[in-house]
Amino acid sequence: MTALSQLTWITSSYSGGSGTECVQCAHVETGTLIRDSKWVGGPVVRVGTEPWCMFIRSLRQGTPSA
Numbered sequence: 001m002t003a004l005s006q007l008t009w010i011t012s013s014y015s016g017g018s019g020t021e022c023v024q025c026a027h028v029e030t031g032t033l034i035r036d037s038k039w040v041g042g043p044v045v046r047v048g049t050e051p052w053c054m055f056i057r058s059l060r061q062g063t064p065s066a
Contacts, residue, residue: 004033004044011037 007026022037031048047055 004035004040007033009035009037 009024012023032052
């Protein structure tokens, strides 16, 4: 896998304006990686492609994800 520092991280458009609530995502071949932008060296959560797509679809539809 590509080194985390070489990935393109996208900051959530819903992150708080105060800079205290920032979530970043990076898309990789096996799914999506999620991290806290204030702690870039901290833990990273990997979500598989199918669950990630289901999550995004539920957000767009305004329905809770199962």
